Amino acid sequence: MGCLGMSGSKRTLTAAALLAVSVLAGCSVADKKAGGYVSATPIHRDAAWAAVQSPDGDIRLAYYDAKRQLYLANPEKGTVEMPFHSPNVDRASSGLALAWVGGRAFVGFRDKEPQRDVFVAPFDEPKALVGLGAETIPLSRLKMAPRGDKLASIWYGEEEVPSGKVFHVYYRELDAKGKPLAVAERLFEGIYPTMSLTPSGRVTAVSWVKDNGKDRIIARSKNGDQPFGAEIQVADIAPVTPLLEAINDGERTLAFWHAQYGRDLQDFRLEGAYTDDGAKWERFHLKAFDGLDIETGDFAADGQGNIAVVASVVKPQERQVAKKKVLLAVSHDRGKTWSDAIELRQDEVQKDKPYSHARAPKVAFLGAGQLFVAWQDWRSLRSAVQFSYSEDAGRTWKINDQRLTEKATEQEGLGLFSKSLFAHENTLRIVTEQMTSDAIEEKHLRIHTVTRDQLTNWKPTQSLPPPNRERLEQRVIAYWKALQAREFETTYSMLDPYFRARMKFDVYKENLGKIEYRDPVLKLSEFAGPIALAVTKMTVEVKPFVVNNRTMKMDPAEREIPTRWLWIDGDWYLEFYQESRDLRFTPF
Numbered sequence: 001m002g003c004l005g006m007s008g009s010k011r012t013l014t015a016a017a018l019l020a021v022s023v024l025a026g027c028s029v030a031d032k033k034a035g036g037y038v039s040a041t042p043i044h045r046d047a048a049w050a051a052v053q054s055p056d057g058d059i060r061l062a063y064y065d066a067k068r069q070l071y072l073a074n075p076e077k078g079t080v081e082m083p084f085h086s087p088n089v090d091r092a093s094s095g096l097a098l099a100w101v102g103g104r105a106f107v108g109f110r111d112k113e114p115q116r117d118v119f120v121a122p123f124d125e126p127k128a129l130v131g132l133g134a135e136t137i138p139l140s141r142l143k144m145a146p147r148g149d150k151l152a153s154i155w156y157g158e159e160e161v162p163s164g165k166v167f168h169v170y171y172r173e174l175d176a177k178g179k180p181l182a183v184a185e186r187l188f189e190g191i192y193p194t195m196s197l198t199p200s201g202r203v204t205a206v207s208w209v210k211d212n213g214k215d216r217i218i219a220r221s222k223n224g225d226q227p228f229g230a231e232i233q234v235a236d237i238a239p240v241t242p243l244l245e246a247i248n249d250g251e252r253t254l255a256f257w258h259a260q261y262g263r264d265l266q267d268f269r270l271e272g273a274y275t276d277d278g279a280k281w282e283r284f285h286l287k288a289f290d291g292l293d294i295e296t297g298d299f300a301a302d303g304q305g306n307i308a309v310v311a312s313v314v315k316p317q318e319r320q321v322a323k324k325k326v327l328l329a330v331s332h333d334r335g336k337t338w339s340d341a342i343e344l345r346q347d348e349v350q351k352d353k354p355y356s357h358a359r360a361p362k363v364a365f366l367g368a369g370q371l372f373v374a375w376q377d378w379r380s381l382r383s384a385v386q387f388s389y390s391e392d393a394g395r396t397w398k399i400n401d402q403r404l405t406e407k408a409t410e411q412e413g414l415g416l417f418s419k420s421l422f423a424h425e426n427t428l429r430i431v432t433e434q435m436t437s438d439a440i441e442e443k444h445l446r447i448h449t450v451t452r453d454q455l456t457n458w459k460p461t462q463s464l465p466p467p468n469r470e471r472l473e474q475r476v477i478a479y480w481k482a483l484q485a486r487e488f489e490t491t492y493s494m495l496d497p498y499f500r501a502r503m504k505f506d507v508y509k510e511n512l513g514k515i516e517y518r519d520p521v522l523k524l525s526e527f528a529g530p531i532a533l534a535v536t537k538m539t540v541e542v543k544p545f546v547v548n549n550r551t552m553k554m555d556p557a558e559r560e561i562p563t564r565w566l567w568i569d570g571d572w573y574l575e576f577y578q579e580s581r582d583l584r585f586t587p588f
Helices: 008-012 017-021 452-456 471-484 489-491 499-502 506-507
Strands: 030-033 035-039 047-054 060-063 070-073 082-085 097-101 103-110 117-122 138-147 148-157 168-174 181-191 190-197 203-211 215-224 232-237 242-251 254-261 265-274 279-287 293-301 308-312 324-331 360-366 370-378 384-390 399-403 421-424 425-433 442-451 514-529 531-547 549-567 571-574
Touching: 030 254, 035 399, 047 097, 047 421, 060 097, 060 425, 060 442, 097 148, 103 138, 103 148, 117 138, 117 148, 138 190, 148 190, 148 203, 168 203, 181 203, 181 215, 190 254, 215 254, 232 254, 232 265, 232 279, 232 452, 265 293, 265 384, 279 324, 279 442, 293 399, 308 360, 308 370, 324 360, 324 370, 360 421, 370 421, 442 452, 442 471, 471 489, 471 514, 471 531, 471 549, 514 549
Parallel strands: 097 138, 190 242, 293 360
Antiparallel strands: 030 035, 035 442, 047 060, 060 070, 070 082, 097 103, 103 117, 138 148, 148 168, 168 181, 190 203, 203 215, 215 232, 242 254, 254 265, 265 279, 293 308, 308 324, 360 370, 370 384, 384 399, 421 425, 425 442, 514 531, 531 549, 549 571
């Protein structure tokens, strides 16, 4: 039985039909665990989700569960989680977007059933599902935002048009009841559309277009009920990655894009432009990110001239082996000039050669100059959320590189592509992802609340206990002796928890026993935080056995075998690694 008490056959209902019965939902909203709301429904590890905050600080969530069902949740009020949407969607992002207008939250999404369209519905009246433009043949990039008492939406599609151009950007507004106004307006040719809305209501749509072999950033703006103005060429640029965003600092709109220069398109630069009227644009360049490939980025402004940009980065020539790190750049003059790169991670062990990732950075202002930066950190070999807090817009740090929760072993992180930080009246709500196990297959959404008073009086979280280096030799020798004695239950228990969560013992033992190991001696050990390289000298022999009518054997020989060991859960565990397939299960 599902959350609605529906059998498997009822999961074939169309989006509209499911919406019609969703108001009868009666499942539990969540487990009220320490640390705030935790979603009751497991979500696939790659599932899209979105969150929005009301003017009063309430949070609403929309997400796809492990069975590709779209859910709505109101964690603040304790109402039910509502499955209401056809499961025939990809687990990857389907243009999921949320916005708050006229005292109610709206959800928008792209789907192919009952027809391919962008659908919008209010949280409190999910039966009122409307399509925004099936004729536009929508693709998956969708953004929504409040515009006074109206809901503004922008997306792109592949409608066939007389010009023969493939991709175009569309805009449409709805009233506070969710009724579409006018028709979907085709703004311009383009990909990766985004938009910004200023306090006065000026909406500026921005996109990237490739025209006659030239790459350009283009924009159109409108004020009040006036039509959109003419298309403006913001900048001639190099090709760009999908990172294209627009925000506002007061009445100033800022657009950011990640350009790829050079013959091999590997000379990356984060660039941008700003406008105060939607017509005249001034370009800028954030040198802090020069030459760095950006996995994800986040942008925030406090309305007082302070703007922050944070990104997870790696050098392109090292992206296959290097660990990602988080860099911040700040402007104190509304985007005219930018600081050098600020690296917030203070872990000395990882300064020169990091052993673990820092990813999914998020940034927000609680008030003027009150800058909060968070990211997902794997330094303990399990994911945790680290953060830094400044009261002068990043000039100095009141809290630097602290763990959000006391526990560092809960496999908690941040969504790569979801807005996670929501500030309201000196209070910050942080939406995190918590994996259900070391298999890293499913997750729950969790909400933490932090106040400015708590940040002002923050007590540092307890440091992680250092690894017991003396214990390493005992574990290494014990592992090889157990393997020699064919005590495979023991060797399995000494392998890393990520491997054991994904590989059952019966499968593991099937390929063991062909190689004999004798007289192990630890010759070398090197440490990098909770990771150790152990080189063990031993005698290795393969007794004759037959495979595909061929006899395989290896005479006894001395070998030095390197292995990597992980200090996790209070002991050393051998990291599983299959060299022939370059296969490991550890995600850090």
